[in-house]
Amino acid sequence: MRPPVRLALAAAAASALQIPLQPPNGANVQPVLVESDALADRVGAGNLQKRAEALYEIAELSVDEYGHPTRVIGSRGHLGTINYIKSTLDGLGGYYNLSDQIFSAVSGSVYQAKLVIGDVVPSFTTMGLTPATENKEPVHGDLVLVGDLGCKSSDYPDTAMGSILLIRRGECSFGQKSELAGQAGAVAAVVVNSEQDEIHGTLGAPSPNHVATFGLSGATGGGFIEKLESGEVLDAIAYMDADVDIIETMNIVAQTTHGDPDNCVMLGGHSDSVTEGPGINDDGSGSLSVLEVAVQLSHYKVNNCVRFGWWSGEEEGLLGSNYYVASLSEEENAKLRLFMDYDMMASPNFAYQVYDATDAANPVGSEKLRDLYTAWYEDHGLNYSLIPFDGRSDYDGFIRHGIPAGGIATGAEGVKTEAEEDMFGGRAGEWYDPCYHQLCDDLHNVNLTAWEVNTKASTFALSPFALSTTRSTANAGWV
Known part of the structure:
Protein backbone atom coordinates (compact mmCIF):
# COMPACT_ATOMS: atom_id res chain seq x y z
CA MET A 1 0.00 0.00 0.00
CA SER A 107 -8.24 9.27 -0.20
CA GLY A 108 -8.48 6.72 -2.97
CA SER A 109 -6.21 6.01 -5.92
CA VAL A 110 -6.81 3.69 -8.88
CA TYR A 111 -3.56 2.74 -10.60
CA GLN A 112 -4.83 0.27 -13.15
CA ALA A 113 -8.17 -1.29 -14.07
CA LYS A 114 -9.54 -3.62 -16.73
CA LEU A 115 -12.99 -4.96 -17.53
CA VAL A 116 -14.00 -7.60 -20.07
CA ILE A 117 -17.60 -8.72 -20.62
CA GLY A 118 -18.06 -11.71 -22.88
CA ASP A 119 -15.82 -10.97 -25.86
CA VAL A 120 -16.16 -7.18 -25.45
CA VAL A 121 -13.74 -4.78 -23.78
CA PRO A 122 -16.11 -1.89 -23.02
CA SER A 123 -15.18 1.68 -22.21
CA PHE A 124 -15.66 2.10 -18.46
CA THR A 125 -15.04 4.39 -15.52
CA THR A 126 -14.04 3.55 -11.96
CA MET A 127 -15.81 4.80 -8.87
CA GLY A 128 -13.98 7.05 -6.46
CA LEU A 129 -12.81 5.29 -3.27
CA THR A 130 -13.27 1.89 -4.87
CA PRO A 131 -11.24 -0.92 -3.31
CA ALA A 132 -9.10 -3.25 -5.39
CA THR A 133 -10.19 -6.63 -6.60
CA GLU A 134 -9.13 -9.42 -4.24
CA ASN A 135 -5.33 -9.47 -3.82
CA LYS A 136 -5.18 -6.90 -6.65
CA GLU A 137 -5.57 -9.76 -9.09
CA PRO A 138 -8.10 -10.36 -11.90
CA VAL A 139 -11.37 -11.94 -10.80
CA HIS A 140 -13.66 -14.04 -13.00
CA GLY A 141 -17.35 -14.79 -12.79
CA ASP A 142 -20.69 -14.81 -14.51
CA LEU A 143 -22.20 -11.42 -15.20
CA VAL A 144 -25.40 -11.33 -13.13
CA LEU A 145 -28.11 -8.68 -13.40
CA VAL A 146 -29.33 -7.33 -10.08
CA GLY A 147 -33.06 -6.87 -9.64
CA ASP A 148 -34.72 -3.44 -9.54
CA LEU A 149 -32.12 -0.74 -8.65
CA GLY A 150 -30.00 -2.78 -6.27
CA CYS A 151 -30.91 -0.75 -3.19
CA LYS A 152 -32.11 -3.58 -0.95
CA SER A 153 -30.68 -6.98 -0.18
CA SER A 154 -33.66 -8.77 -1.74
CA ASP A 155 -32.60 -7.36 -5.15
CA TYR A 156 -29.52 -9.59 -5.09
CA PRO A 157 -30.09 -13.17 -6.29
CA ASP A 158 -28.39 -16.26 -4.89
CA THR A 159 -26.31 -16.38 -8.07
CA ALA A 160 -24.55 -13.18 -6.93
CA MET A 161 -22.09 -15.28 -4.93
CA GLY A 162 -18.77 -15.31 -6.80
CA SER A 163 -20.22 -13.27 -9.66
CA ILE A 164 -19.66 -9.85 -11.20
CA LEU A 165 -22.87 -7.88 -10.78
CA LEU A 166 -24.52 -5.48 -13.20
CA ILE A 167 -26.52 -2.84 -11.29
CA ARG A 168 -28.72 -0.05 -12.61
CA ARG A 169 -28.12 3.47 -11.35
CA GLY A 170 -30.77 5.18 -9.26
CA GLU A 171 -32.54 5.66 -5.90
CA CYS A 172 -29.59 4.92 -3.59
CA SER A 173 -25.90 5.78 -3.53
CA PHE A 174 -23.16 3.98 -5.42
CA GLY A 175 -21.63 3.08 -2.06
CA GLN A 176 -24.82 1.34 -0.93
CA LYS A 177 -24.99 -0.66 -4.13
CA SER A 178 -21.34 -1.73 -3.78
CA GLU A 179 -21.83 -2.66 -0.13
CA LEU A 180 -24.90 -4.78 -0.87
CA ALA A 181 -22.99 -6.44 -3.72
CA GLY A 182 -20.19 -7.35 -1.33
CA GLN A 183 -22.65 -8.64 1.27
CA ALA A 184 -24.16 -10.86 -1.43
CA GLY A 185 -20.74 -12.37 -2.14
CA ALA A 186 -19.98 -10.67 -5.45
CA VAL A 187 -16.36 -10.25 -6.51
CA ALA A 188 -16.97 -6.95 -8.35
CA ALA A 189 -19.80 -4.60 -9.31
CA VAL A 190 -20.60 -2.62 -12.46
CA VAL A 191 -23.08 0.27 -12.25
CA VAL A 192 -24.91 1.25 -15.46
CA ASN A 193 -25.86 4.88 -15.94
CA SER A 194 -29.52 5.79 -16.27
CA GLU A 195 -28.53 8.15 -19.09
CA GLN A 196 -26.66 7.39 -22.29
CA ASP A 197 -23.38 9.04 -21.31
CA GLU A 198 -20.58 8.06 -18.93
CA ILE A 199 -21.11 7.65 -15.22
CA HIS A 200 -18.90 9.24 -12.55
CA GLY A 201 -19.16 9.06 -8.79
CA THR A 202 -17.70 7.89 -5.51
CA LEU A 203 -18.48 5.10 -3.07
CA GLY A 204 -18.11 7.56 -0.19
CA ALA A 205 -17.16 6.39 3.29
CA PRO A 206 -15.29 3.07 3.01
CA SER A 207 -17.00 -0.14 4.08
CA PRO A 208 -15.40 -3.55 4.53
CA ASN A 209 -18.16 -4.88 2.29
CA HIS A 210 -17.38 -2.64 -0.68
CA VAL A 211 -16.13 -4.44 -3.78
CA ALA A 212 -14.23 -3.15 -6.80
CA THR A 213 -16.81 -1.00 -8.58
CA PHE A 214 -16.84 0.08 -12.22
CA GLY A 215 -19.20 2.27 -14.22
CA LEU A 216 -20.69 1.93 -17.71
CA SER A 217 -22.54 4.47 -19.79
CA GLY A 218 -26.20 3.86 -20.42
CA ALA A 219 -25.44 3.34 -24.10
CA THR A 220 -22.94 0.57 -23.37
CA GLY A 221 -24.43 -0.97 -20.26
CA GLY A 222 -27.96 -0.98 -21.63
CA GLY A 223 -26.94 -3.48 -24.27
CA PHE A 224 -25.61 -5.90 -21.66
CA ILE A 225 -28.79 -5.51 -19.62
CA GLU A 226 -30.90 -6.41 -22.66
CA LYS A 227 -28.82 -9.52 -23.33
CA LEU A 228 -29.09 -10.74 -19.75
CA GLU A 229 -32.82 -10.04 -19.64
CA SER A 230 -33.26 -12.10 -22.80
CA GLY A 231 -31.57 -15.07 -21.14
CA GLU A 232 -28.14 -14.80 -22.73
CA VAL A 233 -25.28 -15.97 -20.51
CA LEU A 234 -22.28 -13.66 -20.21
CA ASP A 235 -19.08 -14.10 -18.27
CA ALA A 236 -16.79 -11.28 -17.15
CA ILE A 237 -13.28 -10.51 -15.97
CA ALA A 238 -12.53 -7.56 -13.69
CA TYR A 239 -9.23 -6.21 -12.42
CA MET A 240 -8.56 -3.26 -10.15
CA ASP A 241 -5.28 -2.12 -8.58
CA ALA A 242 -6.34 0.52 -6.09
CA ASP A 243 -5.65 1.84 -2.60
CA VAL A 244 -7.86 3.60 -0.07
CA ASP A 245 -5.94 5.53 2.59
Whole structure:
Protein backbone atom coordinates (compact mmCIF):
# COMPACT_ATOMS: atom_id res chain seq x y z
CA MET A 1 0.00 0.00 0.00
CA ARG A 2 1.38 3.40 -0.93
CA PRO A 3 2.10 5.58 2.13
CA PRO A 4 -0.20 8.59 2.50
CA VAL A 5 1.29 11.99 1.74
CA ARG A 6 1.19 14.12 4.89
CA LEU A 7 0.78 17.83 5.36
CA ALA A 8 4.46 18.05 6.27
CA LEU A 9 5.20 17.90 2.54
CA ALA A 10 3.46 21.24 1.99
CA ALA A 11 6.64 23.21 2.52
CA ALA A 12 8.55 21.07 0.04
CA ALA A 13 5.82 21.47 -2.53
CA ALA A 14 5.74 25.22 -2.01
CA SER A 15 9.48 25.60 -2.42
CA ALA A 16 9.21 24.23 -5.95
CA LEU A 17 6.98 27.14 -6.99
CA GLN A 18 7.32 30.78 -7.69
CA ILE A 19 3.99 32.11 -6.42
CA PRO A 20 2.79 34.75 -8.90
CA LEU A 21 0.21 37.47 -8.61
CA GLN A 22 0.89 38.80 -5.15
CA PRO A 23 -2.14 40.97 -4.36
CA PRO A 24 -1.90 44.72 -4.94
CA ASN A 25 -2.01 47.13 -2.03
CA GLY A 26 -4.33 45.63 0.55
CA ALA A 27 -2.06 46.25 3.53
CA ASN A 28 -4.71 48.36 5.26
CA VAL A 29 -8.48 48.64 5.20
CA GLN A 30 -9.45 51.25 2.62
CA PRO A 31 -11.84 54.09 3.53
CA VAL A 32 -14.26 53.39 0.68
CA LEU A 33 -17.16 50.99 1.23
CA VAL A 34 -17.43 48.16 -1.26
CA GLU A 35 -19.73 48.80 -4.22
CA SER A 36 -20.92 46.15 -6.69
CA ASP A 37 -19.90 47.73 -9.99
CA ALA A 38 -16.55 48.95 -8.72
CA LEU A 39 -15.66 45.54 -7.31
CA ALA A 40 -16.81 43.80 -10.50
CA ASP A 41 -14.69 46.14 -12.62
CA ARG A 42 -11.58 44.89 -10.83
CA VAL A 43 -12.21 41.34 -12.07
CA GLY A 44 -10.57 40.50 -15.38
CA ALA A 45 -9.93 37.43 -17.51
CA GLY A 46 -6.20 38.18 -17.56
CA ASN A 47 -5.73 37.62 -13.84
CA LEU A 48 -7.92 34.53 -13.89
CA GLN A 49 -5.86 33.08 -16.74
CA LYS A 50 -2.60 33.73 -14.88
CA ARG A 51 -3.96 32.07 -11.76
CA ALA A 52 -5.01 29.05 -13.83
CA GLU A 53 -1.49 28.81 -15.26
CA ALA A 54 -0.05 28.88 -11.74
CA LEU A 55 -2.50 26.20 -10.64
CA TYR A 56 -1.58 23.89 -13.52
CA GLU A 57 2.09 24.28 -12.64
CA ILE A 58 1.17 23.28 -9.09
CA ALA A 59 -0.75 20.21 -10.36
CA GLU A 60 2.41 19.11 -12.16
CA LEU A 61 4.10 18.62 -8.77
CA SER A 62 2.18 15.33 -8.61
CA VAL A 63 3.53 13.87 -11.85
CA ASP A 64 6.29 11.82 -10.20
CA GLU A 65 3.79 10.24 -7.81
CA TYR A 66 0.71 9.80 -10.01
CA GLY A 67 2.13 9.83 -13.52
CA HIS A 68 0.12 12.91 -14.49
CA PRO A 69 -0.87 16.32 -13.06
CA THR A 70 -3.45 16.13 -10.28
CA ARG A 71 -4.53 18.05 -7.19
CA VAL A 72 -6.30 15.19 -5.42
CA ILE A 73 -6.18 15.43 -1.63
CA GLY A 74 -2.92 14.11 -0.19
CA SER A 75 -0.98 14.85 -3.38
CA ARG A 76 1.82 17.36 -3.74
CA GLY A 77 -0.44 19.17 -6.18
CA HIS A 78 -3.09 19.69 -3.53
CA LEU A 79 -0.58 20.69 -0.88
CA GLY A 80 0.80 23.22 -3.35
CA THR A 81 -2.72 24.50 -4.00
CA ILE A 82 -3.22 25.09 -0.27
CA ASN A 83 0.09 26.95 -0.08
CA TYR A 84 -0.76 29.10 -3.10
CA ILE A 85 -4.06 30.21 -1.60
CA LYS A 86 -2.53 30.92 1.79
CA SER A 87 0.47 32.76 0.35
CA THR A 88 -1.78 34.98 -1.75
CA LEU A 89 -3.94 35.85 1.25
CA ASP A 90 -0.88 36.42 3.46
CA GLY A 91 0.27 39.01 0.93
CA LEU A 92 -2.76 41.19 1.69
CA GLY A 93 -1.07 42.70 4.72
CA GLY A 94 -3.48 41.61 7.42
CA TYR A 95 -6.78 42.32 5.66
CA TYR A 96 -7.92 38.80 6.62
CA ASN A 97 -7.54 36.56 9.62
CA LEU A 98 -6.54 33.13 8.30
CA SER A 99 -7.20 29.78 9.91
CA ASP A 100 -6.52 26.18 8.94
CA GLN A 101 -8.91 23.39 9.77
CA ILE A 102 -7.09 20.06 9.66
CA PHE A 103 -9.14 16.89 9.51
CA SER A 104 -8.77 13.26 8.53
CA ALA A 105 -10.14 12.21 5.18
CA VAL A 106 -10.28 9.15 3.01
CA SER A 107 -8.24 9.27 -0.20
CA GLY A 108 -8.48 6.72 -2.97
CA SER A 109 -6.21 6.01 -5.92
CA VAL A 110 -6.81 3.69 -8.88
CA TYR A 111 -3.56 2.74 -10.60
CA GLN A 112 -4.83 0.27 -13.15
CA ALA A 113 -8.17 -1.29 -14.07
CA LYS A 114 -9.54 -3.62 -16.73
CA LEU A 115 -12.99 -4.96 -17.53
CA VAL A 116 -14.00 -7.60 -20.07
CA ILE A 117 -17.60 -8.72 -20.62
CA GLY A 118 -18.06 -11.71 -22.88
CA ASP A 119 -15.82 -10.97 -25.86
CA VAL A 120 -16.16 -7.18 -25.45
CA VAL A 121 -13.74 -4.78 -23.78
CA PRO A 122 -16.11 -1.89 -23.02
CA SER A 123 -15.18 1.68 -22.21
CA PHE A 124 -15.66 2.10 -18.46
CA THR A 125 -15.04 4.39 -15.52
CA THR A 126 -14.04 3.55 -11.96
CA MET A 127 -15.81 4.80 -8.87
CA GLY A 128 -13.98 7.05 -6.46
CA LEU A 129 -12.81 5.29 -3.27
CA THR A 130 -13.27 1.89 -4.87
CA PRO A 131 -11.24 -0.92 -3.31
CA ALA A 132 -9.10 -3.25 -5.39
CA THR A 133 -10.19 -6.63 -6.60
CA GLU A 134 -9.13 -9.42 -4.24
CA ASN A 135 -5.33 -9.47 -3.82
CA LYS A 136 -5.18 -6.90 -6.65
CA GLU A 137 -5.57 -9.76 -9.09
CA PRO A 138 -8.10 -10.36 -11.90
CA VAL A 139 -11.37 -11.94 -10.80
CA HIS A 140 -13.66 -14.04 -13.00
CA GLY A 141 -17.35 -14.79 -12.79
CA ASP A 142 -20.69 -14.81 -14.51
CA LEU A 143 -22.20 -11.42 -15.20
CA VAL A 144 -25.40 -11.33 -13.13
CA LEU A 145 -28.11 -8.68 -13.40
CA VAL A 146 -29.33 -7.33 -10.08
CA GLY A 147 -33.06 -6.87 -9.64
CA ASP A 148 -34.72 -3.44 -9.54
CA LEU A 149 -32.12 -0.74 -8.65
CA GLY A 150 -30.00 -2.78 -6.27
CA CYS A 151 -30.91 -0.75 -3.19
CA LYS A 152 -32.11 -3.58 -0.95
CA SER A 153 -30.68 -6.98 -0.18
CA SER A 154 -33.66 -8.77 -1.74
CA ASP A 155 -32.60 -7.36 -5.15
CA TYR A 156 -29.52 -9.59 -5.09
CA PRO A 157 -30.09 -13.17 -6.29
CA ASP A 158 -28.39 -16.26 -4.89
CA THR A 159 -26.31 -16.38 -8.07
CA ALA A 160 -24.55 -13.18 -6.93
CA MET A 161 -22.09 -15.28 -4.93
CA GLY A 162 -18.77 -15.31 -6.80
CA SER A 163 -20.22 -13.27 -9.66
CA ILE A 164 -19.66 -9.85 -11.20
CA LEU A 165 -22.87 -7.88 -10.78
CA LEU A 166 -24.52 -5.48 -13.20
CA ILE A 167 -26.52 -2.84 -11.29
CA ARG A 168 -28.72 -0.05 -12.61
CA ARG A 169 -28.12 3.47 -11.35
CA GLY A 170 -30.77 5.18 -9.26
CA GLU A 171 -32.54 5.66 -5.90
CA CYS A 172 -29.59 4.92 -3.59
CA SER A 173 -25.90 5.78 -3.53
CA PHE A 174 -23.16 3.98 -5.42
CA GLY A 175 -21.63 3.08 -2.06
CA GLN A 176 -24.82 1.34 -0.93
CA LYS A 177 -24.99 -0.66 -4.13
CA SER A 178 -21.34 -1.73 -3.78
CA GLU A 179 -21.83 -2.66 -0.13
CA LEU A 180 -24.90 -4.78 -0.87
CA ALA A 181 -22.99 -6.44 -3.72
CA GLY A 182 -20.19 -7.35 -1.33
CA GLN A 183 -22.65 -8.64 1.27
CA ALA A 184 -24.16 -10.86 -1.43
CA GLY A 185 -20.74 -12.37 -2.14
CA ALA A 186 -19.98 -10.67 -5.45
CA VAL A 187 -16.36 -10.25 -6.51
CA ALA A 188 -16.97 -6.95 -8.35
CA ALA A 189 -19.80 -4.60 -9.31
CA VAL A 190 -20.60 -2.62 -12.46
CA VAL A 191 -23.08 0.27 -12.25
CA VAL A 192 -24.91 1.25 -15.46
CA ASN A 193 -25.86 4.88 -15.94
CA SER A 194 -29.52 5.79 -16.27
CA GLU A 195 -28.53 8.15 -19.09
CA GLN A 196 -26.66 7.39 -22.29
CA ASP A 197 -23.38 9.04 -21.31
CA GLU A 198 -20.58 8.06 -18.93
CA ILE A 199 -21.11 7.65 -15.22
CA HIS A 200 -18.90 9.24 -12.55
CA GLY A 201 -19.16 9.06 -8.79
CA THR A 202 -17.70 7.89 -5.51
CA LEU A 203 -18.48 5.10 -3.07
CA GLY A 204 -18.11 7.56 -0.19
CA ALA A 205 -17.16 6.39 3.29
CA PRO A 206 -15.29 3.07 3.01
CA SER A 207 -17.00 -0.14 4.08
CA PRO A 208 -15.40 -3.55 4.53
CA ASN A 209 -18.16 -4.88 2.29
CA HIS A 210 -17.38 -2.64 -0.68
CA VAL A 211 -16.13 -4.44 -3.78
CA ALA A 212 -14.23 -3.15 -6.80
CA THR A 213 -16.81 -1.00 -8.58
CA PHE A 214 -16.84 0.08 -12.22
CA GLY A 215 -19.20 2.27 -14.22
CA LEU A 216 -20.69 1.93 -17.71
CA SER A 217 -22.54 4.47 -19.79
CA GLY A 218 -26.20 3.86 -20.42
CA ALA A 219 -25.44 3.34 -24.10
CA THR A 220 -22.94 0.57 -23.37
CA GLY A 221 -24.43 -0.97 -20.26
CA GLY A 222 -27.96 -0.98 -21.63
CA GLY A 223 -26.94 -3.48 -24.27
CA PHE A 224 -25.61 -5.90 -21.66
CA ILE A 225 -28.79 -5.51 -19.62
CA GLU A 226 -30.90 -6.41 -22.66
CA LYS A 227 -28.82 -9.52 -23.33
CA LEU A 228 -29.09 -10.74 -19.75
CA GLU A 229 -32.82 -10.04 -19.64
CA SER A 230 -33.26 -12.10 -22.80
CA GLY A 231 -31.57 -15.07 -21.14
CA GLU A 232 -28.14 -14.80 -22.73
CA VAL A 233 -25.28 -15.97 -20.51
CA LEU A 234 -22.28 -13.66 -20.21
CA ASP A 235 -19.08 -14.10 -18.27
CA ALA A 236 -16.79 -11.28 -17.15
CA ILE A 237 -13.28 -10.51 -15.97
CA ALA A 238 -12.53 -7.56 -13.69
CA TYR A 239 -9.23 -6.21 -12.42
CA MET A 240 -8.56 -3.26 -10.15
CA ASP A 241 -5.28 -2.12 -8.58
CA ALA A 242 -6.34 0.52 -6.09
CA ASP A 243 -5.65 1.84 -2.60
CA VAL A 244 -7.86 3.60 -0.07
CA ASP A 245 -5.94 5.53 2.59
CA ILE A 246 -6.68 7.75 5.57
CA ILE A 247 -4.80 11.04 5.23
CA GLU A 248 -4.75 14.47 6.83
CA THR A 249 -5.93 17.43 4.79
CA MET A 250 -7.19 20.93 5.52
CA ASN A 251 -9.77 23.60 4.84
CA ILE A 252 -8.63 27.22 4.60
CA VAL A 253 -10.84 29.95 6.05
CA ALA A 254 -10.22 33.70 5.72
CA GLN A 255 -12.31 36.38 7.43
CA THR A 256 -12.06 40.14 7.15
CA THR A 257 -10.49 41.74 10.20
CA HIS A 258 -13.21 44.40 10.19
CA GLY A 259 -16.97 44.33 9.69
CA ASP A 260 -19.61 43.09 12.11
CA PRO A 261 -18.23 39.73 13.36
CA ASP A 262 -21.71 38.65 14.44
CA ASN A 263 -23.11 39.08 10.94
CA CYS A 264 -21.01 37.28 8.33
CA VAL A 265 -21.53 36.38 4.69
CA MET A 266 -19.45 33.55 3.21
CA LEU A 267 -18.18 32.45 -0.20
CA GLY A 268 -16.47 29.16 -0.97
CA GLY A 269 -15.18 26.65 -3.49
CA HIS A 270 -13.29 23.38 -3.21
CA SER A 271 -9.51 23.29 -3.51
CA ASP A 272 -9.09 19.67 -4.60
CA SER A 273 -9.45 17.80 -7.88
CA VAL A 274 -10.16 14.17 -8.70
CA THR A 275 -7.20 11.82 -9.04
CA GLU A 276 -7.65 11.57 -12.80
CA GLY A 277 -6.65 15.13 -13.70
CA PRO A 278 -5.46 18.61 -12.68
CA GLY A 279 -8.98 20.00 -12.17
CA ILE A 280 -8.47 23.41 -13.72
CA ASN A 281 -12.21 23.85 -14.29
CA ASP A 282 -13.37 21.48 -11.52
CA ASP A 283 -12.85 23.29 -9.32
CA GLY A 284 -9.84 25.41 -10.09
CA SER A 285 -12.18 27.88 -11.72
CA GLY A 286 -14.42 28.22 -8.67
CA SER A 287 -11.66 28.26 -6.05
CA LEU A 288 -9.66 30.80 -8.07
CA SER A 289 -12.74 32.99 -8.55
CA VAL A 290 -13.16 33.02 -4.78
CA LEU A 291 -9.49 33.86 -4.36
CA GLU A 292 -9.62 36.69 -6.91
CA VAL A 293 -12.69 38.17 -5.23
CA ALA A 294 -10.88 37.99 -1.88
CA VAL A 295 -7.91 39.83 -3.37
CA GLN A 296 -9.99 42.57 -4.98
CA LEU A 297 -12.21 43.03 -1.91
CA SER A 298 -9.10 44.08 0.00
CA HIS A 299 -9.36 47.52 -1.66
CA TYR A 300 -12.57 48.25 0.27
CA LYS A 301 -14.12 48.17 3.69
CA VAL A 302 -17.30 46.28 4.57
CA ASN A 303 -20.03 46.62 7.19
CA ASN A 304 -20.53 42.88 7.68
CA CYS A 305 -17.62 40.52 8.01
CA VAL A 306 -16.90 38.57 4.85
CA ARG A 307 -15.60 35.02 5.17
CA PHE A 308 -14.04 32.87 2.46
CA GLY A 309 -13.62 29.09 2.50
CA TRP A 310 -11.60 26.68 0.38
CA TRP A 311 -12.84 23.18 1.08
CA SER A 312 -10.79 20.02 0.87
CA GLY A 313 -12.11 16.57 0.06
CA GLU A 314 -15.11 17.69 -1.98
CA GLU A 315 -14.45 15.00 -4.57
CA GLU A 316 -14.48 12.34 -1.85
CA GLY A 317 -18.00 13.31 -0.78
CA LEU A 318 -18.16 16.99 0.32
CA LEU A 319 -15.93 16.10 3.26
CA GLY A 320 -14.37 19.48 4.02
CA SER A 321 -17.48 21.64 3.83
CA ASN A 322 -19.52 19.15 5.85
CA TYR A 323 -16.76 19.01 8.47
CA TYR A 324 -16.63 22.79 8.66
CA VAL A 325 -20.35 23.33 9.16
CA ALA A 326 -20.66 20.45 11.61
CA SER A 327 -17.87 21.97 13.70
CA LEU A 328 -19.69 25.29 14.15
CA SER A 329 -21.21 25.88 17.56
CA GLU A 330 -24.82 27.00 17.66
CA GLU A 331 -23.62 30.54 18.37
CA GLU A 332 -21.15 30.53 15.46
CA ASN A 333 -23.73 29.02 13.14
CA ALA A 334 -26.07 31.90 13.90
CA LYS A 335 -23.41 34.43 12.90
CA LEU A 336 -23.12 32.93 9.42
CA ARG A 337 -25.95 34.52 7.51
CA LEU A 338 -25.42 33.25 3.98
CA PHE A 339 -23.18 30.93 1.93
CA MET A 340 -22.40 31.30 -1.79
CA ASP A 341 -21.04 28.19 -3.57
CA TYR A 342 -18.84 28.37 -6.68
CA ASP A 343 -18.10 25.05 -8.35
CA MET A 344 -17.14 24.91 -12.07
CA MET A 345 -17.37 28.49 -13.30
CA ALA A 346 -15.69 28.12 -16.70
CA SER A 347 -16.97 25.02 -18.53
CA PRO A 348 -15.99 25.13 -22.24
CA ASN A 349 -19.50 24.29 -23.50
CA PHE A 350 -21.04 26.45 -20.79
CA ALA A 351 -24.50 27.51 -19.77
CA TYR A 352 -25.04 30.24 -17.19
CA GLN A 353 -26.68 28.17 -14.47
CA VAL A 354 -28.26 29.49 -11.28
CA TYR A 355 -29.23 27.16 -8.47
CA ASP A 356 -32.99 27.27 -8.03
CA ALA A 357 -32.80 27.79 -4.29
CA THR A 358 -36.29 28.65 -3.06
CA ASP A 359 -37.23 29.70 0.46
CA ALA A 360 -39.99 27.10 0.42
CA ALA A 361 -37.48 24.25 0.25
CA ASN A 362 -34.40 25.86 1.82
CA PRO A 363 -33.43 28.19 4.64
CA VAL A 364 -35.09 31.57 4.17
CA GLY A 365 -32.80 33.99 2.37
CA SER A 366 -31.67 31.48 -0.26
CA GLU A 367 -34.23 32.76 -2.74
CA LYS A 368 -33.06 36.36 -2.43
CA LEU A 369 -29.57 35.25 -3.40
CA ARG A 370 -30.95 33.31 -6.37
CA ASP A 371 -32.79 36.43 -7.52
CA LEU A 372 -29.65 38.56 -7.25
CA TYR A 373 -27.86 36.27 -9.69
CA THR A 374 -30.74 36.22 -12.15
CA ALA A 375 -31.07 40.00 -11.96
CA TRP A 376 -27.40 40.40 -12.78
CA TYR A 377 -27.66 38.24 -15.90
CA GLU A 378 -30.81 40.06 -16.98
CA ASP A 379 -29.23 43.48 -16.43
CA HIS A 380 -26.33 42.46 -18.67
CA GLY A 381 -28.52 41.01 -21.41
CA LEU A 382 -27.42 37.44 -20.71
CA ASN A 383 -29.52 34.30 -20.74
CA TYR A 384 -29.51 31.95 -17.77
CA SER A 385 -31.13 28.71 -16.69
CA LEU A 386 -32.28 27.53 -13.27
CA ILE A 387 -30.88 24.17 -12.18
CA PRO A 388 -31.81 21.88 -9.28
CA PHE A 389 -30.50 22.78 -5.85
CA ASP A 390 -30.04 19.12 -5.05
CA GLY A 391 -27.11 18.88 -2.65
CA ARG A 392 -24.48 17.97 -5.23
CA SER A 393 -21.89 20.54 -4.13
CA ASP A 394 -20.50 22.15 -0.98
CA TYR A 395 -23.62 24.19 -0.20
CA ASP A 396 -25.31 21.00 0.99
CA GLY A 397 -23.95 21.06 4.53
CA PHE A 398 -24.89 24.71 4.96
CA ILE A 399 -28.55 24.32 4.01
CA ARG A 400 -28.81 21.18 6.14
CA HIS A 401 -27.64 23.28 9.10
CA GLY A 402 -30.14 26.05 8.46
CA ILE A 403 -27.84 28.52 6.68
CA PRO A 404 -29.26 30.17 3.53
CA ALA A 405 -27.23 29.35 0.44
CA GLY A 406 -27.07 29.46 -3.33
CA GLY A 407 -24.64 29.75 -6.20
CA ILE A 408 -23.93 29.64 -9.89
CA ALA A 409 -22.17 27.17 -12.19
CA THR A 410 -21.58 26.42 -15.85
CA GLY A 411 -22.31 22.69 -16.02
CA ALA A 412 -20.51 19.38 -15.57
CA GLU A 413 -21.29 16.12 -17.37
CA GLY A 414 -24.82 17.14 -18.30
CA VAL A 415 -25.68 17.37 -21.99
CA LYS A 416 -26.42 20.75 -23.55
CA THR A 417 -29.81 20.92 -25.26
CA GLU A 418 -30.62 22.56 -28.57
CA ALA A 419 -32.53 25.25 -26.70
CA GLU A 420 -29.43 25.92 -24.60
CA GLU A 421 -27.31 26.12 -27.72
CA ASP A 422 -29.60 28.91 -28.91
CA MET A 423 -29.30 30.61 -25.50
CA PHE A 424 -25.57 30.26 -24.85
CA GLY A 425 -23.89 29.09 -28.04
CA GLY A 426 -21.65 26.03 -27.91
CA ARG A 427 -22.62 22.54 -29.05
CA ALA A 428 -25.89 20.77 -28.35
CA GLY A 429 -25.63 17.07 -27.59
CA GLU A 430 -22.27 17.40 -25.83
CA TRP A 431 -21.34 17.76 -22.17
CA TYR A 432 -21.04 21.24 -20.72
CA ASP A 433 -17.55 20.15 -19.69
CA PRO A 434 -16.27 17.46 -22.10
CA CYS A 435 -13.24 16.93 -19.81
CA TYR A 436 -15.20 16.55 -16.57
CA HIS A 437 -13.17 14.41 -14.14
CA GLN A 438 -10.59 13.62 -16.80
CA LEU A 439 -6.92 14.29 -17.53
CA CYS A 440 -7.84 16.89 -20.14
CA ASP A 441 -9.31 19.23 -17.48
CA ASP A 442 -6.30 21.45 -18.06
CA LEU A 443 -5.54 24.98 -19.25
CA HIS A 444 -7.40 24.33 -22.51
CA ASN A 445 -10.56 23.36 -20.65
CA VAL A 446 -11.79 26.77 -19.52
CA ASN A 447 -13.93 29.37 -21.25
CA LEU A 448 -12.46 32.67 -20.11
CA THR A 449 -15.53 34.66 -21.13
CA ALA A 450 -17.84 32.56 -18.95
CA TRP A 451 -15.29 32.57 -16.14
CA GLU A 452 -14.98 36.34 -16.09
CA VAL A 453 -18.76 36.85 -16.35
CA ASN A 454 -19.47 34.50 -13.47
CA THR A 455 -16.74 35.94 -11.25
CA LYS A 456 -18.20 39.41 -11.82
CA ALA A 457 -21.65 38.02 -11.00
CA SER A 458 -20.28 36.69 -7.72
CA THR A 459 -19.07 40.17 -6.75
CA PHE A 460 -22.53 41.57 -7.51
CA ALA A 461 -24.08 39.01 -5.17
CA LEU A 462 -21.50 39.62 -2.44
CA SER A 463 -21.60 43.41 -2.23
CA PRO A 464 -25.13 44.03 -0.89
CA PHE A 465 -24.72 41.39 1.81
CA ALA A 466 -21.32 42.78 2.79
CA LEU A 467 -22.96 46.19 3.23
CA SER A 468 -26.34 45.36 4.77
CA THR A 469 -26.52 45.05 8.53
CA THR A 470 -30.27 44.45 8.51
CA ARG A 471 -31.58 40.96 9.10
CA SER A 472 -34.96 39.49 9.77
CA THR A 473 -36.02 38.90 13.34
CA ALA A 474 -38.48 36.25 12.22
CA ASN A 475 -36.02 33.94 10.45
CA ALA A 476 -32.42 33.57 9.41
CA GLY A 477 -32.91 35.34 6.11
CA TRP A 478 -31.68 38.69 4.96
CA VAL A 479 -34.18 41.48 4.41
